[in-house]
Amino acid sequence: MTALHWFKSSYSGNDGPDCVEVALDWFKSSYSSNEGPDCVEVAIAAAPAAVHVRDSKARDGDQLAFAGSAWAEFLGFAARR
Structure with a gap:
Protein backbone atom coordinates (compact mmCIF):
# COMPACT_ATOMS: atom_id res chain seq x y z
CA MET A 1 0.00 0.00 0.00
CA THR A 2 1.32 3.45 -0.86
CA ALA A 3 1.23 6.39 1.50
CA LEU A 4 -1.23 9.15 0.78
CA HIS A 5 0.16 12.60 0.07
CA TRP A 6 -2.04 15.23 1.74
CA PHE A 7 -2.24 18.84 0.60
CA LYS A 8 -4.51 21.80 1.18
CA SER A 9 -7.23 22.32 -1.38
CA SER A 10 -6.93 25.47 -3.50
CA TYR A 11 -10.53 26.20 -2.50
CA SER A 12 -9.62 26.41 1.20
CA GLY A 13 -9.16 29.66 3.05
CA ASN A 14 -6.09 30.27 5.17
CA ASP A 15 -8.12 30.62 8.36
CA GLY A 16 -11.58 29.71 9.45
CA PRO A 17 -13.98 26.89 8.78
CA ASP A 18 -13.27 26.45 5.05
CA CYS A 19 -10.08 24.38 5.29
CA VAL A 20 -10.05 21.17 3.29
CA GLU A 21 -7.21 18.77 2.63
CA VAL A 22 -7.18 16.21 -0.14
CA ALA A 23 -4.95 13.21 -0.70
CA LEU A 24 -3.34 11.55 -3.68
CA ASP A 25 -2.91 7.78 -3.82
CA TRP A 26 0.39 7.21 -5.65
CA PHE A 27 1.15 4.09 -7.68
CA LYS A 28 4.10 3.04 -9.77
CA SER A 29 3.77 3.37 -13.52
CA SER A 30 3.64 0.07 -15.39
CA TYR A 31 6.50 1.43 -17.52
CA SER A 32 8.82 1.76 -14.51
CA SER A 33 11.42 -0.83 -13.64
CA ASN A 34 11.67 -2.18 -10.11
CA GLU A 35 15.25 -1.02 -9.61
CA GLY A 36 16.72 1.41 -12.01
CA PRO A 37 16.73 4.88 -13.32
CA ASP A 38 13.21 4.76 -14.78
CA LYS A 57 13.22 7.80 -5.85
CA ALA A 58 12.57 11.42 -4.78
CA ARG A 59 9.03 11.29 -3.39
CA ASP A 60 9.40 14.58 -1.54
CA GLY A 61 10.80 16.29 -4.62
CA ASP A 62 9.08 18.19 -7.37
CA GLN A 63 5.90 16.94 -9.00
CA LEU A 64 4.24 17.66 -12.30
CA ALA A 65 0.48 17.99 -12.72
CA PHE A 66 -1.33 17.62 -16.02
CA ALA A 67 -4.95 18.32 -16.86
CA GLY A 68 -6.77 15.09 -17.63
CA SER A 69 -7.21 16.06 -21.28
CA ALA A 70 -3.49 16.89 -21.68
CA TRP A 71 -2.52 13.55 -20.13
CA ALA A 72 -4.85 11.66 -22.49
CA GLU A 73 -3.30 13.50 -25.44
CA PHE A 74 0.20 12.61 -24.21
CA LEU A 75 -0.71 8.93 -23.83
CA GLY A 76 -2.15 8.91 -27.36
CA PHE A 77 1.07 10.45 -28.67
CA ALA A 78 3.23 7.98 -26.76
CA ALA A 79 1.18 5.00 -28.00
CA ARG A 80 1.77 6.06 -31.61
CA ARG A 81 5.56 6.08 -31.08
Whole structure:
Protein backbone atom coordinates (compact mmCIF):
# COMPACT_ATOMS: atom_id res chain seq x y z
CA MET A 1 0.00 0.00 0.00
CA THR A 2 1.32 3.45 -0.86
CA ALA A 3 1.23 6.39 1.50
CA LEU A 4 -1.23 9.15 0.78
CA HIS A 5 0.16 12.60 0.07
CA TRP A 6 -2.04 15.23 1.74
CA PHE A 7 -2.24 18.84 0.60
CA LYS A 8 -4.51 21.80 1.18
CA SER A 9 -7.23 22.32 -1.38
CA SER A 10 -6.93 25.47 -3.50
CA TYR A 11 -10.53 26.20 -2.50
CA SER A 12 -9.62 26.41 1.20
CA GLY A 13 -9.16 29.66 3.05
CA ASN A 14 -6.09 30.27 5.17
CA ASP A 15 -8.12 30.62 8.36
CA GLY A 16 -11.58 29.71 9.45
CA PRO A 17 -13.98 26.89 8.78
CA ASP A 18 -13.27 26.45 5.05
CA CYS A 19 -10.08 24.38 5.29
CA VAL A 20 -10.05 21.17 3.29
CA GLU A 21 -7.21 18.77 2.63
CA VAL A 22 -7.18 16.21 -0.14
CA ALA A 23 -4.95 13.21 -0.70
CA LEU A 24 -3.34 11.55 -3.68
CA ASP A 25 -2.91 7.78 -3.82
CA TRP A 26 0.39 7.21 -5.65
CA PHE A 27 1.15 4.09 -7.68
CA LYS A 28 4.10 3.04 -9.77
CA SER A 29 3.77 3.37 -13.52
CA SER A 30 3.64 0.07 -15.39
CA TYR A 31 6.50 1.43 -17.52
CA SER A 32 8.82 1.76 -14.51
CA SER A 33 11.42 -0.83 -13.64
CA ASN A 34 11.67 -2.18 -10.11
CA GLU A 35 15.25 -1.02 -9.61
CA GLY A 36 16.72 1.41 -12.01
CA PRO A 37 16.73 4.88 -13.32
CA ASP A 38 13.21 4.76 -14.78
CA CYS A 39 10.99 5.00 -11.72
CA VAL A 40 7.83 7.03 -12.18
CA GLU A 41 4.80 7.22 -9.91
CA VAL A 42 1.44 8.70 -10.84
CA ALA A 43 -1.65 9.75 -8.90
CA ILE A 44 -5.02 10.63 -10.38
CA ALA A 45 -7.12 13.41 -8.85
CA ALA A 46 -10.83 13.47 -9.62
CA ALA A 47 -11.59 17.15 -9.16
CA PRO A 48 -10.27 18.98 -10.91
CA ALA A 49 -9.35 16.13 -13.23
CA ALA A 50 -5.56 15.92 -13.15
CA VAL A 51 -2.72 13.43 -13.26
CA HIS A 52 0.24 14.02 -10.95
CA VAL A 53 3.68 12.59 -11.76
CA ARG A 54 6.77 12.26 -9.57
CA ASP A 55 10.07 10.41 -9.39
CA SER A 56 9.62 7.45 -7.05
CA LYS A 57 13.22 7.80 -5.85
CA ALA A 58 12.57 11.42 -4.78
CA ARG A 59 9.03 11.29 -3.39
CA ASP A 60 9.40 14.58 -1.54
CA GLY A 61 10.80 16.29 -4.62
CA ASP A 62 9.08 18.19 -7.37
CA GLN A 63 5.90 16.94 -9.00
CA LEU A 64 4.24 17.66 -12.30
CA ALA A 65 0.48 17.99 -12.72
CA PHE A 66 -1.33 17.62 -16.02
CA ALA A 67 -4.95 18.32 -16.86
CA GLY A 68 -6.77 15.09 -17.63
CA SER A 69 -7.21 16.06 -21.28
CA ALA A 70 -3.49 16.89 -21.68
CA TRP A 71 -2.52 13.55 -20.13
CA ALA A 72 -4.85 11.66 -22.49
CA GLU A 73 -3.30 13.50 -25.44
CA PHE A 74 0.20 12.61 -24.21
CA LEU A 75 -0.71 8.93 -23.83
CA GLY A 76 -2.15 8.91 -27.36
CA PHE A 77 1.07 10.45 -28.67
CA ALA A 78 3.23 7.98 -26.76
CA ALA A 79 1.18 5.00 -28.00
CA ARG A 80 1.77 6.06 -31.61
CA ARG A 81 5.56 6.08 -31.08
